[in-house]
Amino acid sequence: MKVALTRPVGKSEPLSELLLQQQIDSVICPVLRLNEVAVSDAAQAMIHEAELAIFVSPDAVRYFSQLAVPLAGHCAAFAVGEGTADAIQQTLNIKAKYPKQPDSEGLLALQQLSSVEGKRVLLVKGKGGRPVIAQTLKARGAIVDSLVVYERTAVKDTSDSWLDHWRSQQIEGIVITSNSAADAIFNTQSSASKDWLAQCTFFVVSQRIAEHVQQSYNIEQSQIVVCHGPDNRAIAGSIIDYTKQQGRKMTQSESQTKHTNTQQTQRAAEQTVASHQAKAGVSKVALLALFVALGSGIGAGYVYLQQQQQLQQTLLANQAISAENQLLSTQLNGAKSQLQRVEKVLDSLQGDVTKRLAEQQQNVDTQLMQTLAKAQQQVSGAVASEALYLQRLATFKVAAEQDYLGAVAILERLLESLASESNTAVVKQAIATDIATLKALPKPQTESLYFELHGLLSQVDVLTIKTKQIPQTSVSEDAVLSQQVDDWKANLQRSWQRVVDDFITIRHHDEVIIDPLLDKNEQLLIRAQLRAYLTQAQTALMDQQAGIYFSALDGAAETLARYFDTQHPSVNAMQQALHKLSRSEVQRQDSVELATPAAVKGWLK
Known part of the structure; x- marks a missing residue:
């Protein structure tokens, strides 16, 4: 038996070596390629908030590690199977929990995932795939964040070139590890290719893929083998077991065929001998003519019987089609009558809705006019509050701070806020007067x-x-004593200076x-x-x-x-x-009385 291995690049070589050890030939032909999916910053932020992290495949682990965003220290890791758990241990250095049954149902059966209400779960997966994990965890009350890190795409637009190559290589079995791979393999419009696929044996890694191939592409259940697991050893073991089983069946069939042929030969010989003994006088030519006539009659009878069976099947098929057409006609008539009733109900409802909408529109218009009338008669609370605040602030600026320019700016803002209000002529006149008065005052120094x-x-x-x-310091005189008697006073002074110099040092x-x-x-x-x-x-x-x-x-x-x-x-x-x-003047100027506060209070009343 020769098998086609369709897993992505780099994943079929170990499986091929295992099969080769058992003298089973294989052809490596990837039908899918894996592409990295860009992950946004917002999606990466979910990684730090996760309390539980679930990885659906080793590819999900590999592409997740390329993000270089570590899981939180308190985050527990889960894997769908043992292979994914090993990848988590090797790549992320985290020991992950995994079920004995390597699929989504087995994972959801774990006790640790039974009570996840209120917990944030990060589901690291590829694009597409089954939603059963996310749906089940959400139903249990978990907050599930899906992180898509890769996607599977077909290597070629159609599978015609693969199928032609496989037929030339006399492939009998095809390994399929995902629904996407199955869709890529069956993506052909050639009738000959479809007929050839219908004769192949498919080795799938889960019952889900088997049901997909059987329902979507009408492959007989007898031609689908569900492997013991998704890893290479499980797939190789299933292929080896199937090959041995087929070998035993062929041996038994050949033995039964030989035994049957031997019995038929013995019976024919016995009948021939008996015939010769009973009719020894019959000539060989007559006997041969008899055999030819019997063979022709039997052949004609067999052909007639086949035609009758085909005719009977055709009649039964026509009767079934007629019954189905009658049933469809009845259903169509019922649908038409139901549609007519629905149209009548819709017409009635539409009339009621139109009438109610008109009444509601009239009520809304009336209420709107009343509200507008009231709004014109009274000042809104927001405008009133703003007017009071601004006039008080302007009064404080003038009386306490003597900041006349600041007061002018505040009064101008008050004038702008009252521009769309009615009955404000008196207030606006008072504001304009105060602004002119303040601008005329001398500016403080x-x-x-x-x-x-x-x-x-x-x-x-x-x-x-x-x-x-x-x-x-002046330069000291010459200390040399004079020989003249008349200079005795100078000599005495010089002698005294010498004595003093021995005790006192004078620096110049x-x-x-x-x-x-x-x-x-x-x-x-x-x-x-x-x-x-x-x-x-x-x-x-x-x-x-x-x-x-x-x-x-x-x-x-x-x-x-x-x-x-x-x-x-x-x-x-x-x-x-x-x-x-x-000499500057720093005394306060006489207080300025504003007319705006009284005007605003009168307007609000």
């Missing part, structure tokens, strides 16, 4: 004064503090040495004091506290004059700036 003080603060660290200059410098009056810490404290006065003036300016503002400026001016070099340009410039700031 608070910001400019504040930033000017900020500029002075940034110059504190570079101001020059008063320092002391040590005068240059050619360069001018400048030493500060204060050390570094005291200088830092002085600068910090000046900075504190300026910061206090800033705060008092923002709080409109004129007394504190001017007092802080006076303290800063006094510190500047006492400790800093007023001859230096930077110190002199700061003194002038402080003098200018001390």
Whole structure:
């Protein structure tokens, strides 16, 4: 027996070697190719959330590993069969649970998958396939996420070239491991190829594939062999068992044929001898004519009998077709009458629906008109709330912060919100009046004064503090004593100087040495004091506290004059700036009364 192995590339070689060990020839001819399916980032995110992961095939494991996205540490792995479990162990280094029955039903029968309500299950699979695992787990309350990592596609558009090659190789058996492979093999329009396939023996790895081949392509059940499992050893064992079984049947058939032929020969010889003994006087020519006549009669009778049987079968088939046509006619008449009743019901329902829709449309129009009328008479809650909020905010800006420009912007926003409202002429007039009044007011100098003080603060660290200059030491006179008596005073002074020089060392410098009056810490404290006065003036300016503002400026001016070099340009410039700031006006202006709040309240009433 010669077998065609149709698994994808790289999977049929081990099976071919197993068959060759048993002297069974095989032809490797892949009919499907596996292609990787791109997995989106959202689909990859499901991997981390999975509590259970189910792999349907070793190919699913292989393509999943190429994603380089590991399963969560608490995720339990399951495999449909032992081969898939081995692939998980080798590729992902995870021990997976698998059933003894290597199919979807066996997997779903595992105790660990019986209570999965509320759990997230990741189903790693190929494109297509049976939905029984996902449907069953969803029915049990699980949250199933299907992750498609590969797809099967036929190597060729039609199977004609494969089938011609297999016929030339005298193939008798074909191994099929999936429904997709079966569809690819039977994808032919040639009648001769279909007839040849109908005579082949198919070795399938599951009962599901056997039913698919039998129902979809009318293959007899006797020509389908369901293997012991999907792995290579199980398939090879099934093929070997089938080959041995067929060999035993052929041996028994040949023995029975020989035995039957021997008995028939003996009986014919006995009859011939008896005939010769009974009719010894009959000539051989007459006996031969008798045999020819008997043979012709028997042949004619056999032909007649065959024709009668065919005629009987044709009559029975015609009767069955007539009965079926009559039944179909009855069903068609019933369907027509039922269709007429349905059309009448639909017409009646359509009339009722049209009438009800018209009534509802009229009611909706009436309610809409009433609602619009009410809306025109009263202000909506959202507009009222916004108007109250904006007028209160504008009042606060004017009274508390004296931010007239901010108040103008708020009033302009209030004017825009009331543009589509009715009966707002008085309010709009009040808003326009307030905007004109606020724009006419002088702008406060608070910001400019504040930033000017900020500029002075940034110059504190570079101001020059008063320092002391040590005068240059004069060159000492010649200490040589004079021989003149009149120079006794000078000689006495020189002698005294020599005695003093033995106890005191005087160093002379050619360069001018400048030493500060204060050390570094005291200088830092002085600068910090000046900075504190300026910061206090800033705060008092923002709080409109004129007394504190001017007092802080006076303290800063006094510190500047006492400790800093007023001859230096930077110190002199700061003194002038402080003098200018001390003459600025920081008192609040008279309060401004807005007309908008009263107008808004009157409009809302």
